[in-house]
Amino acid sequence: MNNNSRIIRSTTVLAVRKDNKAVMAADGQVSLGDTIMKHNATKVRYMYKDRVIVGFAGAAADAFNLFERLEAKLETFNGNLTRAAVDLAQDWRTDKILRRLEALLLTMDQDHTLIISGTGDIIEPDEEVAAIGSGGPYALSAGRALLEHSSLVAKDIARESMLIAASICIYTNDKINILELKQKD
Numbered sequence: 001m002n003n004n005s006r007i008i009r010s011t012t013v014l015a016v017r018k019d020n021k022a023v024m025a026a027d028g029q030v031s032l033g034d035t036i037m038k039h040n041a042t043k044v045r046y047m048y049k050d051r052v053i054v055g056f057a058g059a060a061a062d063a064f065n066l067f068e069r070l071e072a073k074l075e076t077f078n079g080n081l082t083r084a085a086v087d088l089a090q091d092w093r094t095d096k097i098l099r100r101l102e103a104l105l106l107t108m109d110q111d112h113t114l115i116i117s118g119t120g121d122i123i124e125p126d127e128e129v130a131a132i133g134s135g136g137p138y139a140l141s142a143g144r145a146l147l148e149h150s151s152l153v154a155k156d157i158a159r160e161s162m163l164i165a166a167s168i169c170i171y172t173n174d175k176i177n178i179l180e181l182k183q184k185d
Contacts, residue, residue: 012135012172013055017128018154025158028175048074057133058103093120135169
């Protein structure tokens with residue numbers, strides 16, 4: 001199995017858009033193998049004047065390296081998330097050292113939600129919900145259902161979806177951190 005086909009475990013990060021609101025949520029569990037090492041880790045953060053939210057799944061040290069690089073790209077491209085993501089993905093794919101990083105990034109601004117991988121992929125999901133990490137499929141399924149069949153606001157959809165994922169995925173807990181982008185003026 002090569003590095004790019006590994007299942008990235010030990011987290012769940014979810015992005016939800018509804019009614020011009022954009023939120024991202026992540027659990028707080030840090031696992032090392034089958035041992036829980038920490039319960040309240042922060043896996044999502046604001047970037048570029050609080051206009052971008054980024055979350056990670058995978059190795060923490062690798063993710064922090066990618067956070068720094070993405071933040072620099074956002075500065076270079078004046079907060080243009082799409083251009084910053086493309087430039088980061090190109091570097092990630094072609095640089096010998098970066099190629100070894102084991103992480104995925106989920107990013108969002110007011111207009112775009114992007115998943116960035118080390119294979120050079122930048123995916124903009126068709127739906128208003130996206131997720132990464134071992135609990136991602138569970139949170140994504142719950143988020144899609146709640147978005148379609150409930151009157152919950154984006155933040156509550158994110159919270160409930162994460163709680164569902166935490167009840168299924170052993171690498172996800174219910175210590176949820178949720179960030180919301182401020183609406184455009």
